[in-house]
Amino acid sequence: MLDHVQARLDPAGRQVVEVTVHHGYRPHTIEARAGRPLRIVFDRRDDEPCSERVVFSSPRLDRRLVPNGLTVIDLPAQPPGEVRFTCAMGRYRGRIQLVADASGSNREHRGLGGALDSPGRRALALWLLTLPLVAIPSIALLDFGMAILVALVSLLACLVGCRWAFGQSRPRA
Template identity: 40%
Template sequence: MDVSKVVVAVLGVAAIAWVNWYFFLAERRKAAVAAKVGATGLQQAVIRVEGGYAPSRVRLRAGQPARLVFDRREDSSCSEEVVIPDLGVRRFLPAHQRTGIDLPPTRAGTYEFTCGMGMLRGTLVVEEA
């Protein structure tokens, strides 16, 4: 085996490791952004959709209703839908528009949200008050 084949093999393994870290591990290390609580007690968080979700981790209080506002700033077909499987949510997100999704009071736990294809990922961290 010559040097060029070894270099290509090492670079291939490094690329595979980076892709796995980026899509599966990096999200878990980001701090969750707390939703703002309005005068009515409704929690609200705005999530920008542009090549991913920002913030990708949102902290909510358990037992209180919440509204997630997805601000989709792109035309990519991957981001045209958001799914929160554990809460039974599947919603179309029109391009270059804001879409509000009202969530009922939820128990403490971690709830994943994804695009329709499962490529873009985010997490709702619901904590006891």
């Protein structure tokens, strides 16, 4: 069995991990996202004294595990860091590594924003989005040549606007 596992997300978006208790904890290292509750399902496979209690460092919890059965312990959302859990005597040891959730959302953000990173590309995307709004009434009201001219002017406005907005939103060092 694995010694190091990552908590999985159940369909409700809750983090869940199973830990077998028998001569120690398997896995003994759990990786989970910080800022989200974590459910640990302890599967105690014996009735030895070391398996009886599990003590958490954060939040400070001391729980009894039913012999030869499952005990569910829900931990609240916590900041990034390490949470230790041990038996009552500290002989069985496990730890939970809470990893900042921000890294995940940043990655998603970068993935989404990556394609539209430069002001020029962002302007082009905006222009394409507004093109029907600008061009269709222009064709109806003016003629085709004027519509193209209006569309080009809107592209220019988009480029200038995005360059300006990009400059404004750039973080100041």
